[in-house]
Amino acid sequence: MNLSNNFTLSELTKSADAIRKCLDNTPSQQIINNLTILVSKVLQPIRDYYNKPVTINSGYRSVVVNASVGGSVTSDHCKGMAADIEIVGIDNAELAKHIASTYKFTQLILEFYTPGVPDSGWIHVSYDANNLKGQVLTAVKRDNKTVYLPGLVT
Numbered sequence: 180m181n182l183s184n185n186f187t188l189s190e191l192t193k194s195a196d197a198i199r200k201c202l203d204n205t206p207s208q209q210i211i212n213n214l215t216i217l218v219s220k221v222l223q224p225i226r227d228y229y230n231k232p233v234t235i236n237s238g239y240r241s242v243v244v245n246a247s248v249g250g251s252v253t254s255d256h257c258k259g260m261a262a263d264i265e266i267v268g269i270d271n272a273e274l275a276k277h278i279a280s281t282y283k284f285t286q287l288i289l290e291f292y293t294p295g296v297p298d299s300g301w302i303h304v305s306y307d308a309n310n311l312k313g314q315v316l317t318a319v320k321r322d323n324k325t326v327y328l329p330g331l332v333t
């Protein structure tokens with residue numbers, strides 16, 4: 180099922196963890212609606228701007244799949260409102276800056292980026308039309324714990 184010109188439902192619901200552990204990751208119609216909005220408001224415009232495929236590392240995750248990967252119990256992934264993305268050949272920090280300055284979103288996190296290593300980490304972006312707070316964070320590891328710093332720290 181196509182959600183836009185360049186995104187399919189299957190790529191936004193695929194989970195290696197769900198496949199490996201035989202976990203159900205089937206979205207409801209409401210989740211599909213939310214994914215369609217995320218794609219139309221953020222992912223497809225990014226794809227159109229760069230004219231390059233956007234890799235979805237993680238999109239929708241059922242509550243069971245989310246728990247199996249250690250995701251937050253309040254994760255927007257479980258609502259079909261978030262995706263972790265990258266674009267081959269585009270520095271993840273540069274992509275995060277572009278998203279932060281161009282689109283409306285709920286949350287943007289530059290996760291585990293190493294300055295000087297363009298393809299390190301990934302970008303988490305979420306879109307909830309009822310909560311477009313535009314929160315921008317950088318996730319880093321400190322003492323084996325994930326710490327969220329305000330803004331884009333590169």
